[in-house]
Amino acid sequence: ETGVTQTPRHLVMGMTNKKSLKCEQHLGHNAMYWYKQSAKKPLELMFVYSLEERVENNSVPSRFSPECPNSSHLFLHLHTLQPEDSALYLCASSQGSGTMNTEAFFGQGTRLTVV
Amino acid sequence: GQSLEQPSEVTAVEGAIVQINCTYQTSGFYGLSWYQQHDGGAPTFLSYNALDGLEETGRFSSFLSRSDSYGYLLLQELQMKDSASYFCAVLNQAGTALIFGKGTTLSVSS
Numbered sequence: 001e002t003g004v005t006q007t008p009r010h011l012v013m014g015m016t017n018k019k020s021l022k023c024e025q026h027l028g029h030n031a032m033y034w035y036k037q038s039a040k041k042p043l044e045l046m047f048v049y050s051l052e053e054r055v056e057n058n059s060v061p062s063r064f065s066p067e068c069p070n071s072s073h074l075f076l077h078l079h080t081l082q083p084e085d086s087a088l089y090l091c092a093s094s095q096g097s098g099t100m101n102t103e104a105f106f107g108q109g110t111r112l113t114v115v
Numbered sequence: 116g117q118s119l120e121q122p123s124e125v126t127a128v129e130g131a132i133v134q135i136n137c138t139y140q141t142s143g144f145y146g147l148s149w150y151q152q153h154d155g156g157a158p159t160f161l162s163y164n165a166l167d168g169l170e171e172t173g174r175f176s177s178f179l180s181r182s183d184s185y186g187y188l189l190l191q192e193l194q195m196k197d198s199a200s201y202f203c204a205v206l207n208q209a210g211t212a213l214i215f216g217k218g219t220t221l222s223v224s225s
Contacts, residue, residue: 004157033212043158043202043215055211090157099165101206102148104213106157 003027006091006107013081014115021076021110023091031096032074033104034066037088049074050096081114088112117141117205119216126222127193135188135219137203145206147179147186148213153199161188161201190221198223 004025013019025032034046048056049068063085065077074091088111092104119139127133137147146165150158164170164179164186176189190197200218207214 031211042217045207045212045214048212050211056207056209092158098210099145099163099206101211101213102146102163102204103160104158106159108157 004091004093004105004107006089006110008110009108010111010113012113012115013078015081015083017081018077018079020078021089021091021112023074023076023107025072025074025091025093025105027093027105029093029095029105030071031094031101032068032071033092033094034074034076035090035092035106037090037109038086043090047076078112081112083114086112086114117207117214119203119205119214121201121203121216121219123217124220124222126224129193129195129223129225131193132189132191133193133221135190135201135203135221137186137188137216139184139186139203139205139216141184141205142208143206143210144181145210147177148204149177149188150202150204150215151199152202152218158202193223195223195225197221 032049035043047066067075088109090109091107094101094104121137148163149161152158162177174191179186202215202218204213204215
């Protein structure tokens with residue numbers, strides 16, 4: 001397998017549920033990202049990991065909790081979400097070095113619906 | 116912080132040429148990138164301009180003017196399959212991640 005793979009592709013969860021989104025990259029990249037894409041809004045950067053260390057948390061509510069166990073895997077743990085959190089969650093990776101970060105590779109995303 | 120402005124929608128016919136503009140305000144600038152996203156798909160990298168001028172890749176070209184904080188994506192010989200959203204993007208101040216514009220939806224008709 002090549003590229004960036006996200007699972008699940010679709011997820012419906014209640015506001016009291018706990019679920020996790022998974023991302024795996026097979027590109028040998030050192031940086032991984034979570035973005036949120038809502039209707040009529042740009043791709044919003046949520047978290048940045050470089051060499052498995054979180055280097056940026058873009059003022060994301062604590063009900064979203066990222067985890068990067070190694071450079072190939074990234075998780076987004078979700079709990080007590082709100083309906084406004086319904087969106088497409090995209091994972092991406094890049095080489096993680098300076099201008100090499102200008103070319104990011106995205107997964108197909110997880111379409112999350114909070115009911 | 117970083118902010119980017121681009122038109123929300125552009126329409127054109129097959130075979131035409133279309134230009135999607137992007138203006139940016141940044142703290143630190145590493146260059147301007149362009150991404151394409153089809154409905155239901157993942158954003159995919161199209162081009163990157165670090166220096167002023169025009170970069171050509173097949174039917175697509177991208178231009179940058181650092182002094183004007185301005186760039187554009189030029190799509191030639193439009194095809195139906197070019198109907199998609201196009202995003203300009205810059206690296207954040209730390210150079211660790213991309214910040215995206217709101218995207219331009221291009222609709223190509225026959």
